[in-house]
Amino acid sequence: MYLMMKMNNKRSSKEKLIEAMADLLLEKGLASTSPRDILTRAEVGQGSLYHYFNGKEDLSLHAIKYNVEQLISCNTSVLNTDKNAYSKLSDLLLKYRNINRGCLVGQLARDRSIMENKELAAEVTRGFESMKQTLENLIKIGIAEGSISNVLAPLEAVTLIISTLQGAYISAKGLQDDSYFHLTINTLLKIFIP
Amino acid sequence: MYLMMKMNNKRSSKEKLIEAMADLLLEKGLASTSPRDILTRAEVGQGSLYHYFNGKEDLSLHAIKYNVEQLISCNTSVLNTDKNAYSKLSDLLLKYRNINRGCLVGQLARDRSIMENKELAAEVTRGFESMKQTLENLIKIGIAEGSISNVLAPLEAVTLIISTLQGAYISAKGLQDDSYFHLTINTLLKIFIP
DNA sequence: GTCTATACCAGGATAGAC
DNA sequence: GTCTATCCTGGTATAGAC
Numbered sequence: 001m002y003l004m005m006k007m008n009n010k011r012s013s014k015e016k017l018i019e020a021m022a023d024l025l026l027e028k029g030l031a032s033t034s035p036r037d038i039l040t041r042a043e044v045g046q047g048s049l050y051h052y053f054n055g056k057e058d059l060s061l062h063a064i065k066y067n068v069e070q071l072i073s074c075n076t077s078v079l080n081t082d083k084n085a086y087s088k089l090s091d092l093l094l095k096y097r098n099i100n101r102g103c104l105v106g107q108l109a110r111d112r113s114i115m116e117n118k119e120l121a122a123e124v125t126r127g128f129e130s131m132k133q134t135l136e137n138l139i140k141i142g143i144a145e146g147s148i149s150n151v152l153a154p155l156e157a158v159t160l161i162i163s164t165l166q167g168a169y170i171s172a173k174g175l176q177d178d179s180y181f182h183l184t185i186n187t188l189l190k191i192f193i194p
Numbered sequence: 195m196y197l198m199m200k201m202n203n204k205r206s207s208k209e210k211l212i213e214a215m216a217d218l219l220l221e222k223g224l225a226s227t228s229p230r231d232i233l234t235r236a237e238v239g240q241g242s243l244y245h246y247f248n249g250k251e252d253l254s255l256h257a258i259k260y261n262v263e264q265l266i267s268c269n270t271s272v273l274n275t276d277k278n279a280y281s282k283l284s285d286l287l288l289k290y291r292n293i294n295r296g297c298l299v300g301q302l303a304r305d306r307s308i309m310e311n312k313e314l315a316a317e318v319t320r321g322f323e324s325m326k327q328t329l330e331n332l333i334k335i336g337i338a339e340g341s342i343s344n345v346l347a348p349l350e351a352v353t354l355i356i357s358t359l360q361g362a363y364i365s366a367k368g369l370q371d372d373s374y375f376h377l378t379i380n381t382l383l384k385i386f387i388p
Numbered sequence: 389g390t391c392t393a394t395a396c397c398a399g400g401a402t403a404g405a406c
Numbered sequence: 407g408t409c410t411a412t413c414c415t416g417g418t419a420t421a422g423a424c
Contacts, residue, residue, distance in 0.1 A: 187353060
């Protein structure tokens with residue numbers, strides 16, 4: 001019965017609001033997203049927003065958590081394959097990545113309005129930490145099994161990977177040429193070929 | 195006489211406005227910077243803003259140009275030393291870089307309001323192209339003189355460097371730990387040791 | 389050129405009916 | 407729970423005096 005509710009594709013107004021906001025945070029950012037935008041996207045009335053949440057920032061917290069969970073579950077599904085560590089790394093950096101939408105947590109970290117709010121920032125940091133932990137484990141396994149080069153220590157490798165991934169979106173944006181995203185990631189991967 | 199004016203530290207209202215806006219774009223971004231913010235920072239009255247410029251976005255264009263010129267002249271001064279190419283690369287990535295202010299052009303590329311305006315975006319892209327060209331020349335010289343490793347082709351190297359630099363700011367922000375900025379840059383530099 | 393006053397609109401939230 | 411009406415504030419720009 002409870003499962004039925006979750007599986008039902010008729011989402012509640014509350015869910016619609018969270019998902020709409022989660023999208024909008026990636027698309028327009030917190031400051032530029034107005035209540036109007038949210039209501040239009042969610043297809044619910046204004047009453048619902050203020051019934052379920054204490055305003056925009058409160059809804060943001062739920063939306064950010066939603067995005068972080070999405071990222072984590074996405075990463076988990078990549079890890080649960082039987083490829084070698086290097087292939088998994090490649091998948092993490094290229095699969096499920098939409099250059100227009102940007103990184104699920106990176107976009108949030110770049111949002112000043114979000115990072116200026118301690119509560120919201122903490123949630124974003126949780127996402128980054130998770131990503132970092134996931135990558136660190138993966139690198140260690142890769143080095144052990146020989147599919148990933150050991151030129152860099154795991155922590156160095158992880159730091160480089162996360163930064164480069166985040167920056168790849170920005171370079172592509174700044175140069176106004178999306179091909180730089182893939183060029184960057186492919187170059188990055190090259191470094192880890194044993 | 196004309197030089198006198200330029201050397202005079204009594205800046206004109208117009209210059210004050212451009213410099214104030216240039217700062218604010220890095221600090222708060224375009225959308226979150228209001229005319230009030232600008233006037234306060236520039237210490238000029240409201241009349242001046244609309245006398246010299248056609249509103250906020252027009253002023254932004256001048257401010258962005260100002261920042262791009264700053265970056266270029268900054269880079270030029272690093273290149274005009276007699277260190278080897280590797281040392282210059284290291285200086286470019288670490289000197290004159292303020293983690294709180296962010297990259298002079300990277301911050302602008304991350305600003306949606308800026309990049310949505312074709313004219314403003316073009317100026318930001320000019321800054322990126324300049325950075326890219328500067329680095330590419332430097333890498334080629336470094337490879338030729340033997341101070342920079344040739345494991346990566348110049349274009350690959352440049353792409354990786356720019357992306358990683360930009361992403362380093364974001365990782366530090368997302369993880370809420372500035373030490374990741376330097377860890378990232380130092381790891382990046384390691385790759386280019388011959 | 390610079391100032392003050394004014395106007396207008398949008399963001400964000402509240403109140404009370406249904 | 408959801409809707410509509412209303413309200414307050416601040417961003418942005420204009421007008422006209424000096």
